[in-house]
Amino acid sequence: LNRNELELLLTFVDEKGIHLISDEIYSGTVFNSPGFVSVMEVLIEKNYMKTRVWERVHIVYSLSKDLGLPGFRIGAIYSNDEMVVSAATK
Numbered sequence: 001l002n003r004n005e006l007e008l009l010l011t012f013v014d015e016k017g018i019h020l021i022s023d024e025i026y027s028g029t030v031f032n033s034p035g036f037v038s039v040m041e042v043l044i045e046k047n048y049m050k051t052r053v054w055e056r057v058h059i060v061y062s063l064s065k066d067l068g069l070p071g072f073r074i075g076a077i078y079s080n081d082e083m084v085v086s087a088a089t090k
Helices: 003-016 039-045 052-056 063-067 082-088
Strands: 020-023 057-062 075-079
Touching (some): 039 057, 052 057, 075 082
16 A cells, blocks of 8 residues: 555554554565555654554564565564554563
């Protein structure tokens, strides 16, 4: 998604009070324009920090796709919601 589409998506998330899980697993394999824009960049640019939306956006990422290592099962979840982080670390 481009920056404008992400802004619209975050407005929708805010209005509906829902969570957004952004799959950024292929973020490092963008070769042509437009370049990759993380939903976290848009959150910060639009001053969503410390808001309800800030806590409802979660990002998942994996090293295996960008590094071309299909058997390398290392991933990460990034969230500003303490309950999500707590559940993910168990």
